[in-house]
Amino acid sequence: AQKVTQAQTEISVVEKEDVTLDCVYETRDTTYYLFWYKQPPSGELVFLIRRNSFDEQNEISGRYSWNFQKSTSSFNFTITASQVVDSAVYFCALSRDDKIIFGKGTRLHILP
Amino acid sequence: EAQVTQNPRYLITVTGKKLTVTCSQNMNHEYMSWYRQDPGLGLRQIYYSMNVEVTDKGDVPEGYKVSRKEKRNFPLILESPSPNQTSLYFCASSLRVSSYEQYFGPGTRLTVT
Numbered sequence: 001a002q003k004v005t006q007a008q009t010e011i012s013v014v015e016k017e018d019v020t021l022d023c024v025y026e027t028r029d030t031t032y033y034l035f036w037y038k039q040p041p042s043g044e045l046v047f048l049i050r051r052n053s054f055d056e057q058n059e060i061s062g063r064y065s066w067n068f069q070k071s072t073s074s075f076n077f078t079i080t081a082s083q084v085v086d087s088a089v090y091f092c093a094l095s096r097d098d099k100i101i102f103g104k105g106t107r108l109h110i111l112p
Numbered sequence: 113e114a115q116v117t118q119n120p121r122y123l124i125t126v127t128g129k130k131l132t133v134t135c136s137q138n139m140n141h142e143y144m145s146w147y148r149q150d151p152g153l154g155l156r157q158i159y160y161s162m163n164v165e166v167t168d169k170g171d172v173p174e175g176y177k178v179s180r181k182e183k184r185n186f187p188l189i190l191e192s193p194s195p196n197q198t199s200l201y202f203c204a205s206s207l208r209v210s211s212y213e214q215y216f217g218p219g220t221r222l223t224v225t
Binding site: 006009032033035037043044045047050052091093095096098099100101102103104 | 152154155157211216218
């Protein structure tokens with residue numbers, strides 16, 4: 001069975017601090033895809049990144065970076081120099097070709 | 113503008129009164145899906161469709177029906193809503209299969225009394 005665990009339910013940090021959101025997944029598939037989505041207070045769901053199981057290169061996009069480690073089945077997300085606008089719920093997700101499984105989300109509060 | 117639309121955005125109804133939430137996308141996407149979001153439970157997949165006339169159950173399909181007669185539309189039907197179906201519902205689409213980035217609709221907040 002597939003499973004995604006986001007153990008951090010809620011995190012609060014002060015603006016400009018770095019913060020890492022953890023995501024651990026379980027799957028027996030050799031081909032799979034991992035995602036992060038952001039849900040700001042306005043409620044919409046916004047795609048952040050997609051990574052396939054054969055690509056373990058870390059990704060950086062501005063202040064955002066992702067660390068994919070198959071050895072530990074983790075796909076962690078780091079925000080560097082956090083800003084108030086980063087306050088949101090962040091979801092990690094795992095998919096094959098048909099179904100997709102989301103984690104329960106981590107609510108991130110960036111305090112000014 | 114590329115988008116996924118859902119209607120209605122808000123709905124309050126009573127137990128047992130059939131309702132349909134519409135979902136439409138204008139991106140010619142093959143894959144469409146419905147999710148419900150509940151506090152502490154994240155997003156859970158209800159049904160998905162790989163293409164026209166091809167639908168399958170997600171993790172929480174009980175009490176829901178879907179159809180995919182046209183590529184752009186994927187309505188969610190609650191034949192006899194119950195209070196435990198009170199939730200925030202999202203429709204999403206992606207180019208092909210779930211392994212592509214999904215585009216989400218704005219959400220429908222449903223309350224069943």
